[in-house]
Amino acid sequence: MLPPESETCEWKEQWTDDALRDLAAFANHKGGALYLGVRDDGTLVGAPAHDAELQRLANLITSRLGVNPSIEVQTHAGVSLIVIRVAPVQGVIGYQGRYLRRVGSTNRDLTPHELTRRFLQQSGRSWDSLPSEWGLNEVDHERLEWFVAHARTRLPHADATNPERLLRNLELLEGDRLTNAGILLFGVRPQRYFPQAQLRIGVFRSPTDIIDSHEFRGTLWEQLEGAITRFQQVLKVRYEIRVDAPTLEGLQRRDIWEYPLEALREAVINALIHRDYTSMMDIQIRIYDDRLEIANAGELPPGLTPESLYGPHASLPQNPLLARAFYYAGYIERWGTGTTRIVELCHNQGLPTPEFRATPYMQVIFFKDPYTPQHLRQQGLNERQIKAVEYVKAHGSITNSQYQSLTGVSKATATRDLEQLVERGLLVKIGITGRGTAYRLRPPNGSNGS
Numbered sequence: 001m002l003p004p005e006s007e008t009c010e011w012k013e014q015w016t017d018d019a020l021r022d023l024a025a026f027a028n029h030k031g032g033a034l035y036l037g038v039r040d041d042g043t044l045v046g047a048p049a050h051d052a053e054l055q056r057l058a059n060l061i062t063s064r065l066g067v068n069p070s071i072e073v074q075t076h077a078g079v080s081l082i083v084i085r086v087a088p089v090q091g092v093i094g095y096q097g098r099y100l101r102r103v104g105s106t107n108r109d110l111t112p113h114e115l116t117r118r119f120l121q122q123s124g125r126s127w128d129s130l131p132s133e134w135g136l137n138e139v140d141h142e143r144l145e146w147f148v149a150h151a152r153t154r155l156p157h158a159d160a161t162n163p164e165r166l167l168r169n170l171e172l173l174e175g176d177r178l179t180n181a182g183i184l185l186f187g188v189r190p191q192r193y194f195p196q197a198q199l200r201i202g203v204f205r206s207p208t209d210i211i212d213s214h215e216f217r218g219t220l221w222e223q224l225e226g227a228i229t230r231f232q233q234v235l236k237v238r239y240e241i242r243v244d245a246p247t248l249e250g251l252q253r254r255d256i257w258e259y260p261l262e263a264l265r266e267a268v269i270n271a272l273i274h275r276d277y278t279s280m281m282d283i284q285i286r287i288y289d290d291r292l293e294i295a296n297a298g299e300l301p302p303g304l305t306p307e308s309l310y311g312p313h314a315s316l317p318q319n320p321l322l323a324r325a326f327y328y329a330g331y332i333e334r335w336g337t338g339t340t341r342i343v344e345l346c347h348n349q350g351l352p353t354p355e356f357r358a359t360p361y362m363q364v365i366f367f368k369d370p371y372t373p374q375h376l377r378q379q380g381l382n383e384r385q386i387k388a389v390e391y392v393k394a395h396g397s398i399t400n401s402q403y404q405s406l407t408g409v410s411k412a413t414a415t416r417d418l419e420q421l422v423e424r425g426l427l428v429k430i431g432i433t434g435r436g437t438a439y440r441l442r443p444p445n446g447s448n449g450s
Helices: 018-027 051-065 112-123 141-150 163-169 180-186 220-234 261-274 320-328 338-348 373-378 383-395 400-407 411-423
Strands: 009-012 032-036 070-076 079-086 098-103 106-109 199-206 209-216 237-243 251-257 283-287 291-297 355-358 361-367 427-430 438-441
Touching: 009 018, 018 032, 018 051, 018 079, 018 098, 018 106, 051 070, 051 079, 098 112, 141 163, 141 180, 141 220, 180 220, 180 320, 199 220, 199 261, 209 220, 220 261, 220 283, 261 283, 261 291, 261 320, 261 338, 261 361, 338 361, 373 383, 383 400, 383 411, 383 438, 400 411, 411 427, 411 438
Parallel strands: 009 032, 199 283
Antiparallel strands: 032 079, 070 079, 098 106, 199 209, 237 251, 283 291, 291 361, 355 361, 427 438
């Protein structure tokens, strides 16, 4: 069956040079296939599929676009079609002075911001490695000394008394100029040079009703520190006391925040070192009653998807010099473990799996409520049990007979379903066996709730 026109498929009744525009747009996006011999309404009219024509098209595409297409002949409903495929490219392909990408079933011009990023890819350099106009006189020496102290384990011979040598060894100095990474890490007030390099945290009642907003500037280290401090000011915390011995020293208190601070820290670091600094979008953190969202400009490298972030994956930093500095300072590892650690920390606290999104920008969303239908399905609950948990959330408890009325099942099935919810640690049984028995949500601290 012929695939429909889409972001990776285009139909053409016959070859014209306009087809080069479609192939360039495919190459600048995810790659795609051009079907020759198909009208706009899907009528198959066929194409001259002889060897000379295939060779002519291959030579034309290679000479005009600089890409090597894959060309084959396919037969659909007894009609021969020519199928031309191109793979996605690193960098950008231009055609007649325009740079296009595929959006849905149409071609759109790349924005200046997108072009800048593509040209960087084509040059083989990262944005953070480009030299700036600032020299060593713009270095914050106190922050450099702070870094050396934190990097002592991984850079035992680092020496802040010779800033030029240290920054050159870190590839943060090119000639007599700081690189972009050098400014963000060790510049005095980097926003004088990069006004977009800041972080904002807002507390919201709804997407349009903001209660409070704070901006954090300075070096990336200062932005991270400011964000964590702000989390501690606005997020709720409870305390868990553990008695290891009947003495004051045997009392251990553990702070349990609404969201694990270590997970939030990992997510903010990811945003700082992976964001696209050619975009004027700053890092935006929105705190709602039921969730916390962290968004930054950028997109996933080729080969990675939001789904791949939940497990082991390649480490492909957008800004490798920034990532290396955070690694030396002991803030991250080099093996792409940050997102898996975020998920693990949330699970350890009984919170739902965070959601990673690759929309026009990168986003990670933390959820507070472990009893959302989505999270319950991830734990393997059936729809009856999910409905029961929702009922308990609304009414405080549920009995066996109420479960039967709610779901229409027998007493035996209701008993089995409810006992499974107790075994999974979602509900606790209250009262004596029989008509007095009810089921409530298990409190977050894991007590029996009585």
